[in-house]
Amino acid sequence: MKLLEISGLTKSFGGVVAVNDLSFSLEKGQIMAIIGPNGAGKTTLFNLITGVYPPTKGSIVFNGRDATGLPAHRIATLGIARTFQNLQIFNNMTVLENVMVGQHTRSTTGLMGAVFPMGPVQREERKVVENSLEKLAMVGLADKAMESAPNLPYGRQKMLEIARAAALEPELLLLDEPAAGLNSTETRELVNIIYELRDRGITILLVEHDMETVMEIADQIVVLNFGNKLAEGTPFEIQNNQEVISAYLGEEEF
Numbered sequence: 001m002k003l004l005e006i007s008g009l010t011k012s013f014g015g016v017v018a019v020n021d022l023s024f025s026l027e028k029g030q031i032m033a034i035i036g037p038n039g040a041g042k043t044t045l046f047n048l049i050t051g052v053y054p055p056t057k058g059s060i061v062f063n064g065r066d067a068t069g070l071p072a073h074r075i076a077t078l079g080i081a082r083t084f085q086n087l088q089i090f091n092n093m094t095v096l097e098n099v100m101v102g103q104h105t106r107s108t109t110g111l112m113g114a115v116f117p118m119g120p121v122q123r124e125e126r127k128v129v130e131n132s133l134e135k136l137a138m139v140g141l142a143d144k145a146m147e148s149a150p151n152l153p154y155g156r157q158k159m160l161e162i163a164r165a166a167a168l169e170p171e172l173l174l175l176d177e178p179a180a181g182l183n184s185t186e187t188r189e190l191v192n193i194i195y196e197l198r199d200r201g202i203t204i205l206l207v208e209h210d211m212e213t214v215m216e217i218a219d220q221i222v223v224l225n226f227g228n229k230l231a232e233g234t235p236f237e238i239q240n241n242q243e244v245i246s247a248y249l250g251e252e253e254f
Helices: 042-049 072-078 095-106 110-115 119-138 154-166 184-199 211-217 235-239 242-249
Strands: 002-013 016-027 031-035 057-062 080-082 172-176 203-207 220-225 228-233
Touching: 002 042, 002 203, 016 042, 016 057, 016 203, 016 220, 016 228, 031 042, 031 211, 042 172, 042 203, 072 080, 080 154, 095 119, 095 154, 119 154, 154 172, 154 184, 184 203, 184 211, 211 235, 220 235, 220 242, 228 235, 228 242
Parallel strands: 031 203, 031 220, 080 172, 172 203
Antiparallel strands: 002 016, 002 057, 220 228
């Protein structure tokens, strides 16, 4: 079943076309990687899917619903969450609070409930805390819940951001260069977390430059080059695609 359908997606910034007539679909339960050199349009694509930018042309259909041009907060309520290439950690909060804060899109108590906290508000707050702790345990940070978030090492902060996105219980999770800056041990942990997320029913779309990681975990790969789709296929097909090798991977990579 198609969860995400991208059709003819184009984004221009003045005279610069960052994404050009891009089409692909993502099946529910898949792990798909978007790869390509710097400036290929990968992060722009993520920003289009998550409502940061409106497209110049084309359509985005999520779970059978037209999500083209919807604002970011509406996209989040549909069931799409993301991490960022540059860490988005709240430095004045604890690790636990960083995970809790993202769950406001699921809140049902409203303003009056927040001002006058009664039973339903307290029960919802307990659920948010329990969910946040469970996601922290998934990424190996349960014992750091009450620590100040900026005190975590860089690799742990990246895991924290994944936990916060996962706490939204999304159907689709976009990971923007999750392995960047991680050592080999942390990268191995990341791979296991991505598999865990997939096993929980979350479909994964990731941008990544670590080709070893991409070739291990991706079911499908889309290759971008100067905003255009250069190729699409399985890891085996991409590794053996001469256009991709010439433009991006290089003969010595595989």
